[in-house]
Amino acid sequence: MTFKTVALAAALFAAAGVAKAQAQAPDPAQLQANAAALRDQALKGSAAYPFLRDLTTEIGERLAGSEKEHLAAQWAVARLKAMGFQNVHIESFPVPGWTRGEERAELISPSVQKLNVTSLGNAGATPPEGVEAPVALFHTYADMLAQPVGSLSGKIVVVTQPMVRAQDGSGYGSLAVMRFMGAAEAEKRGALAYLVRSLSTSDSRLPHTGATDFPPGMAPIPAGALSVPDAEQLDRLSVGGRPLRMRLVLTPTFKPGATADTVVADVVGRERPDEVVLIGGHLDSWDLGTGAIDDGAGAAITTAAAKLIADMPHAPRRTVRLALFGAEEINFAGPAFAAVRSAAEQSHYVVAAECDFGAEPVYAIALPGASAKTPYGAMLAEAIAPLPAYVDRAPARGGGEDIAPLGPHVPLASLQQDGTHYFDIHHSADDTLDKVDPQRMDKAVAAWVAFTYLAADSDVDFRVKAPL
Amino acid sequence: MTFKTVALAAALFAAAGVAKAQAQAPDPAQLQANAAALRDQALKGSAAYPFLRDLTTEIGERLAGSEKEHLAAQWAVARLKAMGFQNVHIESFPVPGWTRGEERAELISPSVQKLNVTSLGNAGATPPEGVEAPVALFHTYADMLAQPVGSLSGKIVVVTQPMVRAQDGSGYGSLAVMRFMGAAEAEKRGALAYLVRSLSTSDSRLPHTGATDFPPGMAPIPAGALSVPDAEQLDRLSVGGRPLRMRLVLTPTFKPGATADTVVADVVGRERPDEVVLIGGHLDSWDLGTGAIDDGAGAAITTAAAKLIADMPHAPRRTVRLALFGAEEINFAGPAFAAVRSAAEQSHYVVAAECDFGAEPVYAIALPGASAKTPYGAMLAEAIAPLPAYVDRAPARGGGEDIAPLGPHVPLASLQQDGTHYFDIHHSADDTLDKVDPQRMDKAVAAWVAFTYLAADSDVDFRVKAPL
Numbered sequence: 001m002t003f004k005t006v007a008l009a010a011a012l013f014a015a016a017g018v019a020k021a022q023a024q025a026p027d028p029a030q031l032q033a034n035a036a037a038l039r040d041q042a043l044k045g046s047a048a049y050p051f052l053r054d055l056t057t058e059i060g061e062r063l064a065g066s067e068k069e070h071l072a073a074q075w076a077v078a079r080l081k082a083m084g085f086q087n088v089h090i091e092s093f094p095v096p097g098w099t100r101g102e103e104r105a106e107l108i109s110p111s112v113q114k115l116n117v118t119s120l121g122n123a124g125a126t127p128p129e130g131v132e133a134p135v136a137l138f139h140t141y142a143d144m145l146a147q148p149v150g151s152l153s154g155k156i157v158v159v160t161q162p163m164v165r166a167q168d169g170s171g172y173g174s175l176a177v178m179r180f181m182g183a184a185e186a187e188k189r190g191a192l193a194y195l196v197r198s199l200s201t202s203d204s205r206l207p208h209t210g211a212t213d214f215p216p217g218m219a220p221i222p223a224g225a226l227s228v229p230d231a232e233q234l235d236r237l238s239v240g241g242r243p244l245r246m247r248l249v250l251t252p253t254f255k256p257g258a259t260a261d262t263v264v265a266d267v268v269g270r271e272r273p274d275e276v277v278l279i280g281g282h283l284d285s286w287d288l289g290t291g292a293i294d295d296g297a298g299a300a301i302t303t304a305a306a307k308l309i310a311d312m313p314h315a316p317r318r319t320v321r322l323a324l325f326g327a328e329e330i331n332f333a334g335p336a337f338a339a340v341r342s343a344a345e346q347s348h349y350v351v352a353a354e355c356d357f358g359a360e361p362v363y364a365i366a367l368p369g370a371s372a373k374t375p376y377g378a379m380l381a382e383a384i385a386p387l388p389a390y391v392d393r394a395p396a397r398g399g400g401e402d403i404a405p406l407g408p409h410v411p412l413a414s415l416q417q418d419g420t421h422y423f424d425i426h427h428s429a430d431d432t433l434d435k436v437d438p439q440r441m442d443k444a445v446a447a448w449v450a451f452t453y454l455a456a457d458s459d460v461d462f463r464v465k466a467p468l
Numbered sequence: 469m470t471f472k473t474v475a476l477a478a479a480l481f482a483a484a485g486v487a488k489a490q491a492q493a494p495d496p497a498q499l500q501a502n503a504a505a506l507r508d509q510a511l512k513g514s515a516a517y518p519f520l521r522d523l524t525t526e527i528g529e530r531l532a533g534s535e536k537e538h539l540a541a542q543w544a545v546a547r548l549k550a551m552g553f554q555n556v557h558i559e560s561f562p563v564p565g566w567t568r569g570e571e572r573a574e575l576i577s578p579s580v581q582k583l584n585v586t587s588l589g590n591a592g593a594t595p596p597e598g599v600e601a602p603v604a605l606f607h608t609y610a611d612m613l614a615q616p617v618g619s620l621s622g623k624i625v626v627v628t629q630p631m632v633r634a635q636d637g638s639g640y641g642s643l644a645v646m647r648f649m650g651a652a653e654a655e656k657r658g659a660l661a662y663l664v665r666s667l668s669t670s671d672s673r674l675p676h677t678g679a680t681d682f683p684p685g686m687a688p689i690p691a692g693a694l695s696v697p698d699a700e701q702l703d704r705l706s707v708g709g710r711p712l713r714m715r716l717v718l719t720p721t722f723k724p725g726a727t728a729d730t731v732v733a734d735v736v737g738r739e740r741p742d743e744v745v746l747i748g749g750h751l752d753s754w755d756l757g758t759g760a761i762d763d764g765a766g767a768a769i770t771t772a773a774a775k776l777i778a779d780m781p782h783a784p785r786r787t788v789r790l791a792l793f794g795a796e797e798i799n800f801a802g803p804a805f806a807a808v809r810s811a812a813e814q815s816h817y818v819v820a821a822e823c824d825f826g827a828e829p830v831y832a833i834a835l836p837g838a839s840a841k842t843p844y845g846a847m848l849a850e851a852i853a854p855l856p857a858y859v860d861r862a863p864a865r866g867g868g869e870d871i872a873p874l875g876p877h878v879p880l881a882s883l884q885q886d887g888t889h890y891f892d893i894h895h896s897a898d899d900t901l902d903k904v905d906p907q908r909m910d911k912a913v914a915a916w917v918a919f920t921y922l923a924a925d926s927d928v929d930f931r932v933k934a935p936l
Contacts, residue, residue, distance in 0.1 A: 057704045060581040068580070112536070113528040116897060205674060205757065205897035229900040236525045289673070429584060429673040432697040
């Protein structure tokens with residue numbers, strides 16, 4: 001513990017009414033008291049906002065595989081070392097190195113009008129001068145899928161299905177396939193290019209990007225997102241089947257040999273360091289905004305929660321491992337992280353949870369299997385009730401792109417943040433620091449530190465079926 | 469009245485409980501009843517939304533002097549003729565023909581970051597490859613003005629003063645000089661280019677454009693607006709006097725020989741057609757959005773109010789003249805409109821009022837001089853009270869850019885719309901149809917038709933000092 005100012009931390013926790021952790025078997029009353037003290041400490045002002053402010057201000061956007069993503073990883077290493085974390089290191093892995101180019105769209109007929117468009121990640125490029133073609137417009141994704149193979153030949157396919165606002169993000173989950181698979185599906189049907197209405201709940205003219213995917217062997221066609229008002233303008237202009245014609249310029253490129261960096265750091269457990277509670281967020285972001293809510297906030301919240309635990313007079317029994325993933329947006333970081341950890345190592349992981357849903361408070365925590373009904377579940381419920389938040393009676397259903405590959409070996413938990421407004425700015429140029437309220441973000445830190453501390457300093461086993 | 473379906477209109481007003489207008493002296497009770505019926509007719513659904521929807525959908529943006537602005541004028545002529553207006557015609561006048569070019573900005577140090585910028589109208593251009601220079605950042609406009617002449621030589625001057633949200637737009641009025649005169653003031657001090665924080669009350673990454681001005685003989689320097697989050701990012705990065713360096717590309721051009729079109733239409737008065745009640749909005753818009761709230765809405769609201777009056781079984785005693793101005797944003801339409809009307813002609817104008825503050829309800833009407841205390845003021849107050857809206861006890865202080873040049877000869881009124889959220893999207897790409905609520909816009913039409921009808925069918929004289 002040479003890395004931290006023990007005296008200062010001890011004084012802090014004494015002031016907060018936290019007694020020294022017991023050396024032997026976990027004492028439930030002590031665990032509960034410590035969790036409450038950590039929660040309250042978070043609410044008084046955690047390290048989350050300074051971390052997020054400096055990341056988004058000094059670095060800005062951090063597209064996976066870009067120079068700025070590497071700068072962010074180096075910045076995070078220095079920051080985490082300065083904060084007193086142990087075993088701080090970078091794990092690099094290959095990524096496609098997709099890089100945005102020019103992007104312009106213009107309706108040619110029935111009226112010349114500029115359209116606000118942005119390229120989707122992994123999408124292909126038009127020639128530099130663009131393409132001009134008739135539009136095949138569909139109001140739902142299902143309408144597009146119903147078209148026969150080859151029937152959209154030579155067309156710019158546009159799908160304008162609106163996304164539904166939902167607190168838990170299920171409105172996005174139900175429609176993301178329109179963006180993620182739509183370009184490939186349109187290409188199968190002959191499309192020259194593919195545009196979707198932004199997966200957005202706002203009425204901004206800023207389009208929302210995000211990854212699209214092509215099966216192996218399929219050359220990516222140009223694909224992009226229109227802003228919501230632009231998609232609605234096309235809906236209006238096409239009433240009665242009026243033909244539309246569009247010019248589209250999208251010129252992204254791929255950078256062979258690109259890599260991205262995941263940053264890993266520990267608070268080493270004092271009794272069973274091989275038993276790991278894994279938490280984290282992702283450090284990479286889309287390139288349009290500065291990645292404040294997606295996912296600087298998740299990196300900041302989990303870093304701040306781990307920092308509160310690191311500052312306790314005694315480390316918890318188990319290790320708290322912080323992973324700041326380097327390529328969530330294109331889903332390369334999770335597989336890379338899992339791949340370098342053997343199944344045997346993963347079998348010692350207590351639980352994994354990822355924070356990747358903005359900077360708003362956590363309102364519910366879903367635990368693995370029937371863990372809500374264990375003593376751990378009851379302690380956690382008591383710790384987070386004042387925020388207020390609850391332990392969900394239903395089990396967690398996955399936990400995020402980066403930890404999903406651990407799922408076969410590691411129990412996953414899900415700390416649910418309020419996402420009612422998340423998709424107003426998600427993946428758009430509007431994802432900037434000014435959208436984050438430090439006090440509300442600290443409520444998320446409070447839930448995260450209670451969840452993490454209780455898992456790390458108790459002997460909870462999320463693999464054991466809970467007593468009913 | 470061959471131009472309208474008299475039978476239909478008569479049936480409509482019979483249904484609305486409006487008796488035939490009296491042929492002789494104005495009957496106050498009849499005026500009041502007619503004003504109430506017109507108000508209620510507006511609230512049931514006016515022509516405003518269809519007008520606005522079709523203008524912004526079929527034409528889109530309408531920059532003064534552009535091809536699309538001419539298309540909008542031709543569209544409006546056809547629309548107003550189809551709606552039954554009389555004397556529909558275009559009045560053309562010369563404008564500078566300023567046209568937006570490329571616009572990009574990038575911070576070079578202390579960190580490479582894209583900045584969202586848009587050029588100001590009338591501003592000059594950088595070379596095609598842009599300029600790169602140190603930034604002189606000022607947190608207030610007064611700080612910049614306090615710099616000696618020549619002291620900002622070779623700098624890109626940035627002013628980041630925030631605008632205050634105010635219902636009546638006075639937050640904009642108090643700071644607009646920062647945009648309108650700032651580029652010239654910076655140039656006097658040696659600046660290479662000038663950027664302001666957008667005059668905006670939103671936190672969108674979309675920058676807000678608007679006109680800037682240079683005195684005769686001064687060559688315009690490049691000038692633009694940064695989005696609010698970008699200005700705040702520069703504020704954070706410059707803390708402690710840390711030097712900033714920026715690359716800026718802004719390449720607007722001027723089109724010699726450009727003209728713009730004001731569209732004029734009448735409801736000819738049945739007794740005193742030379743006495744004119746002038747209402748209108750402006751048809752031109754900035755080129756970033758589709759000019760829905762600025763000022764398609766004002767054109768639509770006043771057109772709808774005039775249309776309700778045109779559809780009465782009898783025209784009002786005086787003429788209602790509708791003017792859809794063609795270059796408000798660069799302030800060329802008002803002087804051109806006044807210039808072709810002699811002082812003698814203008815001396816017969818009863819009153820002029822311009823609608824140019826969005827699509828929200830009118831909450832107050834300010835009349836010329838002490839007119840609030842006349843019988844007209846009392847009738848108007850009664851007509852608009854249910855909306856609710858009131859007649860301001862204070863006199864109108866001007867009435868808009870396009871009618872201001874008439875001010876020496878024509879009394880001006882001001883119908884005040886709620887502008888609390890107007891500057892969230894004003895002059896930005898977010899100014900699109902989806903931001904307009906048809907029912908709320910019809911509340912504005914209701915106030916406008918009451919104001920206009922009572923002025924046109926009574927013998928009110930706004931030039932006479934009112935009895936106290």
